[in-house]
Amino acid sequence: MMAKPKLILLAVILIVVAAFVLLGGPGLLTLENLQRHQASLDQWISGHLLLAASVYALIYVAVTALSLPGASVLTLAGGAFFGNAVGLLAVSVASTIGASIAFAVARFLLQDTLRRRNSNTVRRIDEGVKKDGPFYLATLRLVPVFPFFLINLAMGLTSMRLWTYVWVSWAAMLPGTFIYVNAGTQLGQIESVGDIMSAELLFSFALLGLFPLMAKFVVAFLRRRRVYAGWQKPASFDYNLLVIGGGSAGLVSAYIAAAVKARVALIEKDRMGGDCLNTGCVPSKALIRSARVADTLRHADRYGLDSVPVTGSFKRIMDRVREVIARVEPHDSPDRYRALGVDCLFGQASFVSPWELEVRHNDGHTERLTARSIVVATGGKPALPPVPGLVDMNPLTSENLWQIEERPERLLVLGGGPIGCELAQAFARLGSQVTQLERGDRLLSREDADVSSMVLSQFQADGLDVRLNHSVVAFRMEEGEKVACCEHAGESVRIAFDQVLVATGRAANTEGLGLERIGVETLPSGAVPVEDDMSLRYPNLFACGDVAGPYQFTHAAAHQAWYAAVNGLFGQFRRFRVDYRVMPWVTFTSPEVARVGLSEAEAQDRGIACEVTRYDLNDLDRAIAESEDRGFIKVLTPPGKDRILGAVVVGAHAGEILAEFTLAMKHGLGLNKILGTIHPYPTWNESAKFAAGEWKKAHAPGTVLRLLEKLHAWRRGADRNALRPRKDRQDSDA
Known part of the structure; x- marks a missing residue:
């Protein structure tokens, strides 16, 4: 007070x-x-x-x-x-x-x-x-x-x-x-x-x-x-743009520079493609697909078939994951980028000055390279929480998970965010006994409570043991068994497991870059602080992707990379500020969770007045035909208006359905435009039109409709007096 x-x-x-x-x-x-x-x-x-x-x-x-x-x-x-x-x-x-x-x-x-x-x-x-x-x-x-x-x-x-x-x-x-x-x-x-x-x-x-x-x-x-005080700018440069990191952000930056005929070099110390190709999006979605097929076979009776027990080698599943990576790999290969005009170098880069890098090549030799602009796109890695005894458990992460050949019988998953939820459900459907721990009071805490509740219900139906409000305080070996010691509601809880998968957050890869030599300080997460044009401390130095934040999505990294590359090449003439107004994302659980813009909870927290329109997928013909009739669509709009402030889709194919709302938000199209667009029948995307129809029904002009009802009745001759003045009707009755 x-x-x-x-x-x-x-x-x-x-x-x-x-x-x-x-x-x-x-x-x-x-x-x-x-x-x-x-x-x-x-x-x-x-x-x-x-x-x-x-x-x-x-x-x-x-x-x-x-x-x-x-x-x-x-x-x-x-x-x-x-x-x-x-x-x-x-x-x-x-x-x-x-x-x-x-x-x-x-x-x-x-x-x-x-x-x-x-x-x-x-x-x-x-x-x-x-x-x-x-x-x-x-x-x-x-x-x-x-x-x-x-x-x-x-x-x-x-x-x-x-x-x-x-x-x-x-x-x-x-x-x-x-x-x-x-x-x-x-x-x-x-x-x-x-x-x-x-x-x-x-x-x-x-x-x-x-x-x-x-x-x-x-x-x-x-x-x-x-x-730039104290630094001597080179008289000439080896490159227009140097890019550190061959993940999504780095590849897009290099691609853009090559497309406009700039001389560009891409420096990667390990494998091209980064996390997305090698340890993230591609392998996880391949594993999730195998898990969904297993779930379909196990519940084939939904489709009028005999359900069958799921058998097979976990090694074969992981072999398929690696085959998928190998098939996608040429898209991000050195050969492809060299053909585009990018010099692909393999080694560790570190800063000498704002324009100069020292590169220790993997074959042992060292050289120094200069460029007018430099882009840091070194990505991120899983972060291990400082829990006593965790390191001794040889924990799995989204980085080393793909090397295992045997399915864990008892898998403990730490974290209720997107990565933890996706992998926990996949392993449960593949036959592991999964216990998932989350410190908060619900899964997917960035989403609305009704979204989290639907995901939790499906997890429980899949046999996951989800423990909310559980904090891990220590790991230890007890009688030859791995044990996690937790706190829950003031009591100690003991959970035995065979392997633990940690999915509690990520940290940026900035070690070894020598950022301290040029006065660039990192944030506690290791990420570098960037301006709205994706620049760092120096106007010619940029960062994008996981190393820059705030989003840790492949598509966000590619989006940022455009700004980093274009501002790095042409920033002396004009600079573009990154636009995050329409940033979609998808969590590939079952049901899928896809969102763009504001959630209902965020609107309430920020005091933004809005209306919420809901359409349940159990009304969609295609969903009913495929026995996937669970989930819903929520759309947020300003009171009385059809402009989309945010949308969330929960259900099968949610990521694909969301694309229509994302496009509409980006280009200022309202729900009336979606409603007036022909959608082929029967498709999943009809649900977007039906959601728009729910909004239209709620905003139907009641007075006009009542007058039209009377007009139609009069035209049928059902009530000739309906539209006549009261005095005339009284005279006629007399």
């Missing part, structure tokens, strides 16, 4: 602001009003210059301190009434004092509350303050796209010292203040139509219009000078 001094100060501020509005303050601080009284004000100021400047400065301090509208007009007025010298002095001092008061008030009143409620935003600002200090604030002050009153309030929430804020704000605002005051000075000198076309006035307004561009250029120049 807010302390009494804070309440008193807040009350005073609210009273002053209310009085300002009620007494017509906003109308007073307009250019039209000041021009209307310019003659009388000029006369009074000429005789009371010091007093007038002092009163003006006090008004300016009050306006900026209270974040009231009118500061821009007051700045122009300062030049018009006092001229460049006095106006600049009054405005620069008053604006700095007012901004500092707003800064201090925000810190006193709101810092604790807003840091809790807007932790992510404040954290990003704090990181900028800690990283760049005064330069970060100066950047915000110089670029007019950031409203000054928001800067005052936001910076008050950070840890910046007040004195630093004062002098940096004064210095950084001075160029813009001069341009605005000078424009006001020229406006104040207009006495005839000819003055409007004077060179001085035109030049002042040209400066006013060009200032944002000039400020942006100056900020970029100063940033480059600052970050």
Whole structure:
């Protein structure tokens, strides 16, 4: 609860602001009003210059301190009434004092509350303050796209010292203040139509219009000078682009560079294709397919056939997984990329400078390579939680799982996220006795509760022993048996197992890159902090994929890679900011879970008003025909509108169904457009149309439909009096 001094100060501020509005303050601080009284004000100021400047400065301090509208007009007025010298002095001092008061008030009143409620935003600002200090604030002050009153309030929430804020704000605002005051000075000198076309006035307004561009250029120049200080840029380069890492992000980056005829080299220390091909998407989906076939055979009675016991060699299943990898491998092979024009090198790369890498080739020799831009796309790896005794259990992860030849009889799976859920269900359907542990209160915690509940029900039907709210505290050997010691509801739980599969998170691959040599600090997860254009500390250095986050999907890595490559090659001319507004993902459990945009829970947490339209797949003819009639579609839309804010599909072929909603969101198509599109019958994608139909039914115009009902009845002759005026009907009855 807010302390009494804070309440008193807040009350005073609210009273002053209310009085300002009620007494017509906003109308007073307009250019039209000041021009209307310019003659009388000029006369009074000429005789009371010091007093007038002092009163003006006090008004300016009050306006900026209270974040009231009118500061821009007051700045122009300062030049018009006092001229460049006095106006600049009054405005620069008053604006700095007012901004500092707003800064201090925000810190006193709101810092604790807003840091809790807007932790992510404040954290990003704090990181900028800690990283760049005064330069970060100066950047915000110089670029007019950031409203000054928001800067005052936001910076008050950070840890910046007040004195630093004062002098940096004064210095950084001075160029813009001069341009605005000078424009006001020229406006104040207009006495005839000819003055409007004077060179001085035109030049002042040209400066006013060009200032944002000039400020942006100056900020970029100063940033480059600052970050590259102490480094010697090579006179020439071996490559236009060097890419570290041959996974999805690295391959796409190299492909784009080669496609636009840039000279590009791709450096990979192990196997091309990265996690997706070798240890992630491809092998896991191959295993999941085998598991689904096993489940189909085991429940063939659903299709009018005799169910059969599932037998076979687990080794043959894993051989098939490796065959699938081998068939996909040519898509990511060195031969293919060399044919495209990419130099494929195999070895460990480490930074020497922002433009230079040292490459230790796998054959033992070392060389140094330079490039105008470098892309870090080294991917990620499974992270082992620091649980005592875990390493001694020789744990399986999504990385080494594909080397086993025998199916674990008792498999313990740590983690209830997408990877843990996919693999736990697959092994259960292939015959393992699976126990899955999750610290939280549900599986797939990023999804809505009804989604998690449906997945849990299917897991239990498949025979999985799912333990929610279980925390593993230690692993040990007891009487020759592997045991996990857990805590649940304040009690100790002992779980015996043969092998443990860890799927509790991932960490970025940044070891050995030498990032510390060039001053790039990594996050606790090992990931590197990137800007909106995917650049790192240096404008020519980029990162994409798992090493950059925040998404750990192959398609997200490819999406980021486009920005990294294009900005790396053409960023001196124009830079593109990565767009995450429409990011779909699929969890390949049974039922599949596919989502794009907001979930219902996220909308509630963010206070976003929305309607939820639901369509159950047990109504879909194709689902009924295939005995897959379980699941649902949820679509979020703004109240009364058909624009899609988010969609989730739970059921068979959910990933394919989701594509239509993703396309619609990306290109601004609403549910009415989906409803008006012909879908072939009977297909799974008809469900998208039927979901749109559910929304349309809920928004049917009731009054119009009732009138139409009466019209149709009248046209049938069923009730000729239905549309006649009441008086006529009474006369007829009489």
